[in-house]
Amino acid sequence: MLRLVMPEAVTVVVDVLAWGVLHAATGYAAHRLGAERLAEDGWLLRARRFEARGTWYRRRLRLHRWKDRVPEAGDLFRGGVSKRQLPSYDVAGLQLFVQETRRAELAHWWAMACGPLFVLWNPPVAAVLLVAYGVVVNLPFILIQRYNRFRTQAVIERRRR
Template structure:
């Protein structure tokens, strides 16, 4: 197996580089998606019943207290949009923000989905820890994007429906 051929120090370096590459590659791939593909929620992004328009995240996770402490890299690539604040409060600005939350959420789902690749060159315990790392690092960002998008969609429905 491949993991028997790589010394432990090199494996750790490969793991660090791999996660960095996965984050950058999925971010760039999502950045390159056409805007039309992100105009609505697909199966993965659609709201689930328990989410209650984002209220579940506020009540159960108290997301409004910690979400602004995490880094935001929406403007990392040319033409990207930071989600630190709304681009505008009118309909087009709110729809743009909702679209960009879909883009960011997909980025983190895709990155998290790369985690199982670590079983190819790591021993089982290390692979499990690396997959866990992928979930722990990406899940908070997924939750934030969902919370923000459902709140924006609710506002759009009330104002512009």
């Protein structure tokens, strides 16, 4: 396999810059998604049986205890929506929040999926570490978005009844 060879110091700088650019690019791409693309959970976003509408995250991961301690950048780009608090408590506000959790989850899945690119210019051990970094950095945010979406969807269902 063809691998770009750079001095070690340059490789480290390229790795740091690449992760920064990839996170910004995937975040911006998700920010640009239209509401129609985020109206429903697709294959990747749909609930899995083991998640039990979010209770798995609470019981097994104690997600409710640490989720508010991680950074939130939903309003980083103009027109974005922060997920620190609900836009409003009516059904429309809750639906907007659900839509934004889908957007954020996709952004983190996309960023994590960029990890294998680091194989192109890093030695095998470094590439594995950089892919692992992508998983470790993005997976907590994916879990938080899923947990919040399932909880909010349950509230929407109760309000509609």
